[in-house]
Amino acid sequence: xxxAPPISVKSYIGVFLALLVLTALTTAVAxxxxxxxxxxxxxxxxxxxxxxxVALYFMHLRHSSRLSWIFAGAGFFWLFIMIVLTMSDxxxxxxxxxxxx
Amino acid sequence: MSAAQPPPxxxxxxVSYGIxxxxxxxxxxxxxxxxxxxxxxxxxxGGLFAVFMxxxxxxxEGDLVQADTYNKLFTLHGVTMVFFFLIPSIPAVxxxxxxxxxxxxxxxxxxxxxxxxxxxxxxxxxxTLAAAAAGGVDTGWTFYTPYSSIYSNTHVALTVVGIFITGxxxxxxxxxxxxxxxxxxxxxxTWFRLPLFIWxxxxxxxxxxxxxxxxxxxxxxxxxxxxxxxxxxxxxxxxDPILFQHLFWFYSHPAVYIMILPAMGVVSxxxxxxxxxxxxxxDFVAFASLAIAVIGFLVWGHHMFVSGQSVxxxxxFSILSFLVAIPSxxxxxxxxxTLYKGSVSYDAPMLYALGFIGLFTIGGLTGLFLATLGIDVxxxxxxxxxxxxxxxxxxxxxxxxxxxxxxxWPKMTGRTYPEGWAxxxxxxVFIGFNLTFFPQFLLGYxxxxxxxHAYPPEFQVLNVMSTAGxxxxxxxxxxxxxxxxxxxxxxxxxxxxPWLAKGLEWQTSSPPPTDNFEITPLVTEEAYAYADxxxxxxxxxRKPVDV
Amino acid sequence: xxxxxxxxxxxxDDAEQQRESSTxxxxxxxxxxxxxxxxxxxxxxxxxxxYPIAFAAASNRLDIWLGLINTAVLICSSxxxxxxVYNAAAAQRRALQTNLLLTIVLGCVFxxxxxxxxxxxxxxxxxxxxxxxxxxxxxxxxEIFFSFYFAMTGMHAVHMVIGIGLLGGLLFRAxxxxxxxxxxxxxxxxxxYWHFVDIVWIFLFPLLYLVGRxx
Numbered sequence: 059x060x061x062a063p064p065i066s067v068k069s070y071i072g073v074f075l076a077l078l079v080l081t082a083l084t085t086a087v088a089x090x091x092x093x094x095x096x097x098x099x100x101x102x103x104x105x106x107x108x109x110x111x112v113a114l115y116f117m118h119l120r121h122s123s124r125l126s127w128i129f130a131g132a133g134f135f136w137l138f139i140m141i142v143l144t145m146s147d148x149x150x151x152x153x154x155x156x157x158x159x
Numbered sequence: 160m161s162a163a164q165p166p167p168x169x170x171x172x173x174v175s176y177g178i179x180x181x182x183x184x185x186x187x188x189x190x191x192x193x194x195x196x197x198x199x200x201x202x203x204x205g206g207l208f209a210v211f212m213x214x215x216x217x218x219x220e221g222d223l224v225q226a227d228t229y230n231k232l233f234t235l236h237g238v239t240m241v242f243f244f245l246i247p248s249i250p251a252v253x254x255x256x257x258x259x260x261x262x263x264x265x266x267x268x269x270x271x272x273x274x275x276x277x278x279x280x281x282x283x284x285x286x287t288l289a290a291a292a293a294g295g296v297d298t299g300w301t302f303y304t305p306y307s308s309i310y311s312n313t314h315v316a317l318t319v320v321g322i323f324i325t326g327x328x329x330x331x332x333x334x335x336x337x338x339x340x341x342x343x344x345x346x347x348x349t350w351f352r353l354p355l356f357i358w359x360x361x362x363x364x365x366x367x368x369x370x371x372x373x374x375x376x377x378x379x380x381x382x383x384x385x386x387x388x389x390x391x392x393x394x395x396x397x398x399d400p401i402l403f404q405h406l407f408w409f410y411s412h413p414a415v416y417i418m419i420l421p422a423m424g425v426v427s428x429x430x431x432x433x434x435x436x437x438x439x440x441x442d443f444v445a446f447a448s449l450a451i452a453v454i455g456f457l458v459w460g461h462h463m464f465v466s467g468q469s470v471x472x473x474x475x476f477s478i479l480s481f482l483v484a485i486p487s488x489x490x491x492x493x494x495x496x497t498l499y500k501g502s503v504s505y506d507a508p509m510l511y512a513l514g515f516i517g518l519f520t521i522g523g524l525t526g527l528f529l530a531t532l533g534i535d536v537x538x539x540x541x542x543x544x545x546x547x548x549x550x551x552x553x554x555x556x557x558x559x560x561x562x563x564x565x566x567x568w569p570k571m572t573g574r575t576y577p578e579g580w581a582x583x584x585x586x587x588v589f590i591g592f593n594l595t596f597f598p599q600f601l602l603g604y605x606x607x608x609x610x611x612h613a614y615p616p617e618f619q620v621l622n623v624m625s626t627a628g629x630x631x632x633x634x635x636x637x638x639x640x641x642x643x644x645x646x647x648x649x650x651x652x653x654x655x656x657p658w659l660a661k662g663l664e665w666q667t668s669s670p671p672p673t674d675n676f677e678i679t680p681l682v683t684e685e686a687y688a689y690a691d692x693x694x695x696x697x698x699x700x701r702k703p704v705d706v
Numbered sequence: 707x708x709x710x711x712x713x714x715x716x717x718x719d720d721a722e723q724q725r726e727s728s729t730x731x732x733x734x735x736x737x738x739x740x741x742x743x744x745x746x747x748x749x750x751x752x753x754x755x756x757y758p759i760a761f762a763a764a765s766n767r768l769d770i771w772l773g774l775i776n777t778a779v780l781i782c783s784s785x786x787x788x789x790x791v792y793n794a795a796a797a798q799r800r801a802l803q804t805n806l807l808l809t810i811v812l813g814c815v816f817x818x819x820x821x822x823x824x825x826x827x828x829x830x831x832x833x834x835x836x837x838x839x840x841x842x843x844x845x846x847x848x849e850i851f852f853s854f855y856f857a858m859t860g861m862h863a864v865h866m867v868i869g870i871g872l873l874g875g876l877l878f879r880a881x882x883x884x885x886x887x888x889x890x891x892x893x894x895x896x897x898x899y900w901h902f903v904d905i906v907w908i909f910l911f912p913l914l915y916l917v918g919r920x921x
Contacts, residue, residue, distance in 0.1 A: 384853075387834075397757060399756075
């Protein structure tokens with residue numbers, strides 16, 4: 059006998075509404091100049107927050123085994139490695155192509 | 160036991176007959192045979208491309224084939240050997256056959272997915288063969304842009320689609336292995352009682368699932384650029400050829416660990432059995448496999464030292480490449496320590512294992528040369544690199560594969576092979592291999608570039624030696640093909656455990672029944688619990704640790 | 707084993723092992739998908755860091771309202787999907803079928819809007835290739851942006867189509883009474899896949915539609 063994850067419909071509704079609100083928020087914030095390079099940080103951060111909500115609640119990660127957490131995290135961690143090491147090259151290279159701007 | 164003849168035993172090979180029973184099988188052992196046939200086929204094809212290359216290189220002039228044709232030869236040799244032979248070889252054949260049995264399971268976690276993996280592999284192979292038949296591809300197996308994405312006039316899209324498809328075979332196999340090893344170990348089979356072959360395949364599977372998808376998307380982008388003129392790598396638009404190289408090598412470097420880790424797993428099994436001793440430093444070897452898999456993802460930029468990559472990134476990649484050599488060295492030290500005061504015998508599998516240790520060490524050490532920025536600037540794109548990776552892939556991985564095939568042949572077929580011929584073949588392979596590839600270190604150091612069909616006359620002697628060696632090496636590969644097939648009919652019947660080895664696979668019959676074991680085994684001893692000189696087995700039992 | 711128990715494949719010892727294995731298998735598959743999409747996200751990041759102005763200008767040519775509607779549509783579809791899993795666990799067959807159908811419909815709405823957007827881009831000469839037109843000197847990098855736009859949303863759309871196909875299969879089997887509180891693993895697993903495809907879009911939307919809107 060297996061148990062369904064102990065997340066109520068109410069919680070699902072809450073997460074659903076939160077996702078919609080965050081979507082509206084990220085769209086609205088996009089039109090505001092936050093100074094410096096903050097816009098570039100805020101948008102992916104909000105997206106990350108939405109993704110975490112989907113993963114924890116819709117994908118039941120909150121109540122899943124440690125192994126699921128590890129593999130869920132492994133994908134993003136490896137992606138992080140790929141991005142960081144590649145950008146270490148792209149950002150420190152001199153003379154990137156000047157064909158366009 | 161009555162005096163009557165025992166009834167004919169039903170096992171996985173004779174439980175059903177006919178080609179259909181093989182083509183719709185979900186038995187991991189039969190699927191292993193399907194892969195064995197396919198990869199042998201591609202090994203022959205890839206070898207044929209190499210034959211033509213080495214024939215061309217007998218003379219300094221480009222007189223056997225035109226330059227364009229030579230480009231296609233080395234491209235197809237690389238593509239076939241890397242993607243359709245080496246990467247599947249041990250995992251798809253020996254891994255598929257042994258992973259469930261070694262952990263005491265009836266099959267892999269997802270048997271139908273396993274069959275699908277083979278069909279996917281075959282479909283991808285068909286695409287690539289079609290590309291070869293239609294005229295081939297000349298970009299090098301590395302498909303560097305923008306030549307591959309824009310300027311080449313050969314069948315790039317068809318080839319990369321074939322590799323893309325086959326990649327899913329890898330991903331699904333890796334997925335299958337990981338779930339199986341986590342979830343389907345027999346009672347008492349704790350993580351640290353697992354054979355090191357299993358640890359090696361687990362580590363390999365991590366690379367399969369996290370690395371191969373990046374190759375997939377990279378090839379998709381090249382195909383999209385060729386077919387729909389999307390401008391992702393087009394320099395005229397500001398596209399970045401180095402970005403392609405980052406994406407390509409992010410997979411293709413860990414891919415070389417896909418090729419070597421399973422062979423290391425085989426070597427651990429062989430060294431233990433033929434020294435009659437537990438692998439020295441079991442924990443270290445197990446963790447070293449994981450370390451190779453993880454650190455192996457951090458070093459890809461060492462293929463790009465002269466590409467225009469930032470020198471700061473190059474320095475980071477260089478130091479990380481030195482780091483990745485450490486777990487490999489740890490393994491070599493531990494195998495050597497296992498041999499010390501062991502009861503060593505020199506059956507054919509052991510000859511391959513010992514050959515592996517020597518040749519892999521040479522290959523690995525020359526890798527350190529290449530990881531050194533200053534040296535690599537001079538030997539990049541020369542035969543030094545070619546010799547380096549062939550020492551590891553042929554001297555290492557292929558020897559490991561052959562050693563494993565010989566070791567487990569009695570288990571897989573119920574027959575033994577002729578030991579005398581096998582030892583002779585192993586010796587011929589070893590000699591032929593060194594004659595083929597050692598001169599190439601010298602050629603590269605002296606400056607002969609790779610991927611050229613003509614060369615300055617002063618390099619001819621070494622090239623002739625290399626080609627001569629290749630003919631010997633080829634002979635060494637043909638001999639086992641003959642006697643292994645011969646043994647299927649005429650080989651002596653093997654018992655359950657002809658090597659008197661430890662390991663669950665030797666506790667069941669040869670060949671095993673379809674469900675591997677008559678009853679699910681209960682594991683009560685450590686791995687490699689060989690008796691010592693007094694006939695005692697006093698390995699302390701560990702506290703069971705489970706994930 | 708009772709008659710109502712789930713069919714256990716022969717390689718598994720019990721239903722629990724089967725369910726845990728399938729779930730772990732799906733999470734591993736999703737990790738591979740993260741790396742798959744991750745590769746193209748990496749390419750996007752590299753080029754955006756090099757051509758920020760061109761990327762902003764190109765992004766402004768996308769219809770932010772259609773993008774916003776599509777994002778909302780997908781979030782709704784994730785909601786109906788998670789309700790479907792809940793229904794399966796609670797033996798609410800009718801509701802399960804309804805929510806599966808709603809998820810499919812919302813997925814189709816998403817794809818229709820996407821198709822319309824592609825059509826508009828074609829009309830506006832923003833499809834990479836010979837016909838691409840954009841004010842110079844930003845044109846080359848803008849063409850790169852649109853190459854990523856079509857490649858990324860196209861790859862995402864392919865995954866949506868596969869998802870809709872899987873959902874259709876679930877709907878068919880739900881109608882045949884395949885799922886019960888004892889066995890609804892396929893519904894859970896397709897749900898995981900669907901939510902993942904939603905997560906990909908959650909990242910695609912700001913990266914493609916919201917670049918430099920404040921400029």
